[in-house]
Amino acid sequence: MTQVRPMRADARRNYERLLKVAAEAFAEHGENASLDDIAKRAGVGSGTLYRHFPTRQALLEAxxxxxxxxxxxxxxxxxxxxxxxxxxxxxxxxxxxxxxxxxxxxxxxxxxxxxxxxxxxxxxxxxxxxxxxxxxxxxxxxxxxxxxxxxxxxxxxxxxxxxxxxxxxxxxxxxxxxxxxxxxxxxxxx
Amino acid sequence: MTQVRPMRADARRNYERLLKVAAEAFAEHGENASLDDIAKRAGVGSGTLYRHFPTRQALLEAxxxxxxxxxxxxxxxxxxxxxxxxxxxxxxxxxxxxxxxxxxxxxxxxxxxxxxxxxxxxxxxxxxxxxxxxxxxxxxxxxxxxxxxxxxxxxxxxxxxxxxxxxxxxxxxxxxxxxxxxxxxxxxxx
DNA sequence: CACTAAACGGAGACAGTCCCCGCTTATCGC
DNA sequence: GCGATAAGCGGGGACTGTCTCCGTTTAGTG
CATH class of the missing domain: 1.10.357.10 (Tetracycline Repressor, domain 2)
Structure with missing residues (x-):
């Protein structure tokens, strides 16, 4: 029902990176840390961030x-x-x-x-x-x-x-x- | 110590208007109502709003x-x-x-x-x-x-x-x- | 190796904050 | 009344952040 197909390797890599960077950013700047900035620091475009985590809440949770x-x-x-x-x-x-x-x-x-x-x-x-x-x-x-x-x-x-x-x-x-x-x-x- | 000179008439008028509009706006849109929008609705420039109320908190309080x-x-x-x-x-x-x-x-x-x-x-x-x-x-x-x-x-x-x-x-x-x-x-x- | 669908990424539209500074006008002394 | 003058105005614009769109790149497959 979920995940018919496993994530593509690059997608998984970006996902992990974003998570790591996000945790740091939230710790450093609080829950309102800039999302575009997180994307930048993770070396991905903001589109990628928003695709993986549609809302701030989703990223926070992850x-x-x-x-x-x-x-x-x-x-x-x-x-x-x-x-x-x-x-x-x-x-x-x-x-x-x-x-x-x-x-x-x-x-x-x-x-x-x-x-x-x-x-x-x-x-x-x-x-x-x-x-x-x-x-x-x-x-x-x-x-x-x-x-x-x-x-x-x-x-x-x-x-x-x-x-x-x-x-x-x-x-x-x-x-x-x-x-x-x-x-x-x-x-x-x- | 405060208010050596009374407020100029136009200043007082704008102050009152801003207060009235702000109360409405905060009631309607919550505490994050757009300040520029409040200024616009009060018929003043945003500069006027920020001069009277340097912070959102100040306006909220007033x-x-x-x-x-x-x-x-x-x-x-x-x-x-x-x-x-x-x-x-x-x-x-x-x-x-x-x-x-x-x-x-x-x-x-x-x-x-x-x-x-x-x-x-x-x-x-x-x-x-x-x-x-x-x-x-x-x-x-x-x-x-x-x-x-x-x-x-x-x-x-x-x-x-x-x-x-x-x-x-x-x-x-x-x-x-x-x-x-x-x-x-x-x-x-x- | 070629093909295709998944994934990327960044430009750009939009919204908000806040400052700056040339212009307007209320007030006061005459 | 009438200028002089400083108090006050206001909106243009720099900046920061959100979020989408779509042309381009690339992993996975046979």
């Missing part, structure tokens, strides 16, 4: 799939090492850190949990939602997490926490505090 | 001051009508609604609570922070809000909640739920 995959397997690793509640919190923390510190990741993770986006089920969306679901269910089974909380809601709230921390400009130092506030609530400590 | 002021006085109104805890929650809800539904307001409120931004103490920042401080202190005095919570932290978290709700694409229907989750915490209801 450039960061492995990092997203890493977040996915990190979830399972944490689930093995820690009790469910802690595993979930630690994972959310790492998710927020990635959201803020890996330039370009934010819009990608954001659109992954956006409802009603055209191609909502992108690869990275599936990965992240899967990881979150597993952790959430485990925590709920243990009774350390509200039973009425949907994984996607938690992902959105985590995105919100990352955004809040970003506003503090502390390079993510506030993430743990804001996550704790979210977990424990705003009522006086009891 | 166009929305009155709405921000309204949020400020709304805080006191709520403080008079409701017990401190409820007043705070209701105000946060209205703040989030404004953040999402008034196009262009988000980046404005965001930069108002950003630490380390160059001109951090913009007018609207002061207004919003003042309102939040009054409500937070009242709630803390009543013992219904954690004593260690800074107003600015709450504003940032509210911005996060607004962002999270936005991802749900429900036109703000999720705001109350997410605010409640933040208030009560993620632990099982008790």
């Amino acid at each position: 450039a960061y799939v492995d990092r997203i995959e890493a977040l996915g397997s990190r979830a399972d690793e944490l689930a093995r090492e820690l009790p469910p509640g802690e595993a979930l919190m630690e994972w959310l923390n790492e998710l927020c850190v990635a959201t803020i510190q890996v330039r370009g990741m934010k819009s990608l993770l954001g659109s992954a949990v956006t409802d009603g986006s055209s191609a909502a089920l992108t690869a990275c969306g599936t990965t992240v939602k899967g990881a979150a679901s597993r952790l959430v269910e485990a925590a709920q089974a243990e009774g350390v997490l509200r039973a009425d909380l949907e994984p996607i809601e938690l992902l959105r709230l985590a995105h919100g926490v990352a955004t809040a921390s970003e506003l503090a400009n502390g390079q993510g130092r506030e993430i743990r505090r804001y996550l704790a506030l979210l977990t424990e609530g705003l009522r006086p400590a009891g | 166009a929305y001051v009155d709405r921000i002021e309204a949020l400020g006085s709304r805080a006191d109104e709520l403080a008079r009508e409701l017990p401190p805890g409820e007043a705070l929650m209701e105000w946060l809800n209205e703040l989030c609604v404004a953040t999402i539904q008034v196009r262009g307001m988000k980046s404005l409120l965001g930069s108002a609570v950003t630490d380390g931004s160059s001109a951090a103490l913009t007018a609207c920042g002061t207004t919003v922070k003042g309102a939040a401080s009054r409500l937070v202190e009242a709630a803390q005095a009543e013992g219904v809000l954690r004593a260690d919570l800074e107003p600015i932290e709450l504003l940032r978290l509210a911005h996060g909640v607004a962002t999270a709700s936005e991802l749900a694409n429900g036109q703000g229907r999720e705001i109350r739920r997410y605010l409640a989750l933040l208030t009560e915490g993620l632990r099982p209801a008790g």
Whole structure:
């Protein structure tokens, strides 16, 4: 159904180069790095870039799939090492850190949990939602997490926490505090 | 110290026109409305626009001051009508609604609570922070809000909640739920 | 080796930002 | 009223970025 014919050698080569250069460029200039510039740096025409990656979002996703995959397997690793509640919190923390510190990741993770986006089920969306679901269910089974909380809601709230921390400009130092506030609530400590 | 001489009549006229048109344009096309287009619609050259408002942020702020002021006085109104805890929650809800539904307001409120931004103490920042401080202190005095919570932290978290709700694409229907989750915490209801 | 379809690439149309500087006009002293 | 003058105007144009189109090149195949 996909890829009736394997990619031509030159196409594959350009594809790889673009991915490599794009990751560098996004890291260096943020998610708004010039696409034509990426093409130039990869030594291809802009037409080639746009053919392989029709939208900025597509390039962003392709450039960061492995990092997203890493977040996915990190979830399972944490689930093995820690009790469910802690595993979930630690994972959310790492998710927020990635959201803020890996330039370009934010819009990608954001659109992954956006409802009603055209191609909502992108690869990275599936990965992240899967990881979150597993952790959430485990925590709920243990009774350390509200039973009425949907994984996607938690992902959105985590995105919100990352955004809040970003506003503090502390390079993510506030993430743990804001996550704790979210977990424990705003009522006086009891 | 400011305004040694009053603005020339034509300057004032253009200033007003630009503000009016800008508010419409931002409402219609979001915060990225074309500035040259705003100038054109106001019947002035782009030079005039950039002279009055050196940055997009400046124009955004000028166009929305009155709405921000309204949020400020709304805080006191709520403080008079409701017990401190409820007043705070209701105000946060209205703040989030404004953040999402008034196009262009988000980046404005965001930069108002950003630490380390160059001109951090913009007018609207002061207004919003003042309102939040009054409500937070009242709630803390009543013992219904954690004593260690800074107003600015709450504003940032509210911005996060607004962002999270936005991802749900429900036109703000999720705001109350997410605010409640933040208030009560993620632990099982008790 | 020749053929063909896949892939390339960069010119160019378009849109946005922002500055510069010659021109216009409101204001003020007379 | 009436010039003088500086405050203010405005649009042309340089620049940067996006994205498409289509003539040219080249990998893969028999």
